[in-house]
Amino acid sequence: MRLEVTCQDRVGLAKDILEVLEQHKINLKGIDASSLGYLYMQFADLNFDTLSELLPRIRKIQGVLDVRTTPFMPSEREHYALKTLLKTLPDGVFAIDAKGRISIVNDSALKILDMQEEEVLDESLNHWVQGFSFGRWLSLEEVTAQATRVSVGNKEYLVEALPVYLPNEEGDSILAGAVVAMKTPQRVGEQFSALQNQVAGFEKIKANSKAMKAVVKQVRKLAQLDAPLLLSGEIGSGKEIIAQALHEVSLRKEKAFITLSCASLSGSSEVKALFGEVDAKGLWHAGALQQANGGTLLLSEIDELSLDSQGRLLHFLQTTEALPHGSEKGKSANVRLVVATNQELERLCQSGQFREDLYHRLNQLNCQLPPLRLRREDILPLAEYFVDRYCQQLNKPVAHLTEACEELLLQYAWPGNVRQLKNAIFRAVSVLDDHRDITPELLKLPHYHQDFGYLDDEFDGTLEQAVKQFEANIIRRLYPSYTSTRKLAKKLGMSHTAIANKLKEYGISKPPITYTDS
Template structure:
């Protein structure tokens, strides 16, 4: 059981909260506090009646503004994200303390050492890694990042040694305290591949136009993440270019020579999810290759992962957890060699809380993530994007490239763009394809539907009364539903009204069964 407490900062607030928990005999398992006005509590499951009493009592505490259940603690998400990231990294990673003893080790390092985690934790890193004195480096007056050639047995690696500093609360915050280091070991082959990738890294993102500082920051983050093999989650509204960024991430990665396969999650029902993803094995041979097999060595992009059915979510979770899969009808486990990138325009955290998305899967896919801002949030990009699309479609349609008129620029900058870049692109294509002379593009030629932020689309040309509009909508709804519910009782049950009322409306609107 987890609770999220919205509050204002106050001395003694945590004490007051703990006293309420004590009144109900609740043993606190964990507590998280953030700088954004939230406190998170984790404790054993309690009954609904106890919870119904507890939450109002917590709301009564001074400085508490709201209390609600939460799907996870922030520390849990960080823990699982770090664990998954370390597991998927191909490099050998160690975290050592001030005495150079290993505190954290990833799976790649354990495989190279041929040891279990309990055999490595707490032991000096120098027991296996030779060629660099970690103990001496940690005792230097100023420990700076280092790169050195080291060995594990007869195997050579490039070691990157990064110091870990924490602020000393007893001193001024400008005097941090060295508490250990993170040591990353790369093989010569891995270093060579990364160097080659960096030489052509711009290729993946050269088609993404970014003039605004907001979008430039997104590109910087995306470029860095393209070199990591961990799962990536891209969020943003519809039409912001999530698939374009996913494709660019693939093209800028070490996997760019291998396939990039995009999957529409809404079109992946339970009945075919396992076959589509993993393939079918029958009578000693593969009769259908799965998408994971087809993308071997490359990237699979799950578009709008929030639309994925529960069965497909379970299959994807197992793939991410185990790193392997089994074909339908097969008995052997196959090691997967793909990178997973997902996108969504929905709030997955809220869907987890509502039970509509698997919490464990959310942790697995949200190891690396970034958000693509809406077009209205980066207005500096609107005119450059428009001019780029104008030039592109003018050349494609053999039409003269026109300028943007002043009123047209004003409309472009002030419009809310609910469809974002996709909507802008389609509007320009329509304007160019319907070109009928003139050297400037005008607002009338864009034919943008009227849209008010927070209210949606509306029709400037509407005529009539509200009652007439309601009748038009009612008639349209009944015409669409009647074929699926072909009796007055079925249709009435669907719409929550009496069958007599439905019969009268069908007669009034002259709606009848098709013969």
């Protein structure tokens, strides 16, 4: 169990908290402190009665603002992320101390040496690597980054060695050792080829804003890794486009890119669609994991995945074997998994709706996409791109946005993000006649306020009518993403009967067709 304490910076605060733990005979396993006003503690799980007594006592301590349980401590997340990243890197990586002795080694490096971890730790890296003296390099007066060719046995590798400096209290740098990465000539060639293709993979992403440029830069770096990637961001913020761009610049670009929405599935169909099926005749039917073998699988709305399928997905990440419906024998698949969500998975972990162990597996690498309202510099380039695209697609003359239309696009809140912008432009281009100007009226954007949601220019009615109109708007917006009324009911915290009655009352039928990228 772990606690997050929000507190003031007061001398003796930690001591007072530890005294409360001692009075309850709680053995502390770990503690983290943050300069942002947070204190984290880890200890064995407590029963409900003990926890109910402990939390109020901690809150009464002077300087404590709040205390709550948390799924992990910052140091745990950093340690787990680093360990997992090293484990999944295809290149051999060593951390060595200032004398050239190995302190950390990943699985790829152990394969190069053909040794076990316990056999190489605290040993000199030069016991196995010839062609460069790491000890002599680290003893130089000025240690700088090196790139050189070395050999292990009768095989050659390219080594990149980076010194690690730590600051002391005086602000000077102290050499603590180095990080050494080893690559085969074939691996270097593959990465060079992938880098040449990166422009093509990201050209469809309009990244004029600082926020989006940072996302593209981050995803470029993550494209060559095989560890799972968690994409988070609001509905319509472009998570699928980012995932596809990542695939197109990765070493898996020649294989399939498969997308599966977890929100559109339920029950056994969910297991069949993702993990496959063995039918009554013993015939095998591939799921998305097998269809994406060798390539990339994007699971959108991962928060909608059932607990049973979450367990199967965790098993796959641990073993690379997918457990199909109707069989206990797994099917192996080599897949780069990308998952996307617009929910806070940490909160869902705390409420028991999402497995914490699966969350840690999926959150090895993560990227947060900004909403369109926070990337204003991208709005007009995106709009012009969609105008040109749909004019060609619908065989229309080249159209232009009027100045008034551009002003509206820049001022609008865009609750539906890029997807809403794309659909608005499609709607406007589709109704264009002989004139070639797109005006604000053609966009037909509903009035929206960031704090109050969708509004009417003029409202004439009672409060009850206003509430019903607001309710209908929410259901109408969500229904396209939840084609099952049971899924929609669960999302809104209502019974299936209640949501069916609401759909009937407001005249909301099957979800309208939305236009997606071809």
